[in-house]
């Protein structure tokens with residue numbers, strides 16, 4: 001049956017009177033007044049009439065899963081925070097993950113480019129619900145323009161009383177009479193310095209504290225001991241941008257979008273060999289082929305689909321026979337990839353040299369490994385060496401098995417590495433070799449085993 005969208009009005013963009021994401025050329029930065037005039041901050045107003053724990057329950061029951069890559073249920077994560085003690089108020093933090101360094105991923109950027117208040121409203125709702133006192137938006141260093149847009153929007157939000165001591169939260173909650181509680185939140189932008197690893201949540205916290213971005217050993221988990229040793233929630237930009245609509249329209253409305261286990265819509269950023277790359281918002285569950293053929297103008301030059309990076313290179317590769325893969329959180333076990341990741345696929349046509357792709361992605365992981373764990377530090381270097389050798393035509397058949405063994409070792413032993421980067425490297429290299437084995441074999445020389453026949457016979 002052909003795929004049809006359940007959502008005709010995109011959720012993330014529904015209040016934004018500018019052009020759809022697929023066509024960014026006519027878009028503009030939506031300032032506070034325009035955002036509020038078109039229904040913005042209604043979700044926050046409604047949240048402020050609810051008890052914080054009811055907001056948490058609403059998000060949990062809506063089935064919102066993190067949009068940063070791992071797909072962890074958002075409301076459930078919030079429940080891991082220790083109980084707020086009004087008699088002894090202590091700092092508790094929200095770290096907004098705007099690091100967006102996964103190659104091919106550009107979904108958060110467009111949210112911050114044009115619609116900064118959508119995320120700011122989400123931040124205010126999350127902080128109210130979880131009793132968090134301060135939000136830091138950790139934004140990748142290269143997003144200078146986006147950081148400036150955010151700074152301006154945050155200034156507007158302070159002036160309008162969304163953030164700060166005289167905040168909307170204090171006044172509105174009191175006036176609502178609906179069970180809301182007083183709360184005020186501070187919000188700041190912190191620019192990173194351009195390291196992929198700083199998108200990993202605990203490396204992000206280290207970097208925010210002014211230290212080298214090295215992931216922390218867990219437990220303790222950030223919800224218990226996070227930024228500056230205090231309870232901290234880390235959420236992705238897009239995750240937060242979903243909150244206003246969920247609160248405004250209710251959990252059932254959100255559950256009606258998407259598919260079982262993958263509620264709601266998702267931003268899909270498509271790049272690579274398609275006619276019209278871009279960012280689109282659709283229900284989770286849209287087949288990749290529909291995304292490409294119906295919305296991205298088809299394969300570039302009418303070429304055949306050869307494969308795709310599923311959703312950021314850490315997720316691995318979808319093979320030539322997996323073009324119809326449904327883009328939802330169930331994609332991992334069904335199509336032998338790690339998961340949906342950031343849902344920003346890079347499409348390859350029939351002319352793509354997959355060995356070159358493998359060498360290129362191995363180089364990325366080698367460069368970005370922080371070096372704390374031996375399997376990741378050494379393994380990423382070995383994989384890069386092997387892929388380089390094979391690409392040059394100097395590899396042996398046994399190199400393929402060696403690469404698979406190294407990759408599997410990096411991913412399959414929980415506890416031997418501190419963070420998920422090593423496993424991402426494993427999925428990327430392993431799936432590309434396994435799904436294009438013939439192509440790799442045609443580039444290596446057979447491994448001959450030297451056997452002496454009839455030793456001593458002459």
Ligand SMILES: Cc1cc2nc3c(=O)[nH]c(=O)nc-3n(C[C@H](O)[C@H](O)[C@H](O)COP(=O)(O)O)c2cc1C
Pocket residue numbers: 065066067068069070071072074097098099100101102196197198199200201202234235236237239240419420421
């Ligand atoms: C190496 C590595 C890089 C990551 N980079 C990002 C990133 O750039 N942005 C992001 O939101 N999450 C990133 N993550 C995932 C975060 O650790 C974390 O799961 C996420 O920010 C949680 O937010 P969410 O639950 O709202 O998705 C990365 C994870 C790893 C292992």
Ligand code: SF4
Pocket residue numbers: 197214215368369370371372373374376377417418419420421422
């Ligand atoms: S797995 Fe790799 S990137 Fe992650 S902490 Fe260990 S060495 Fe660093």
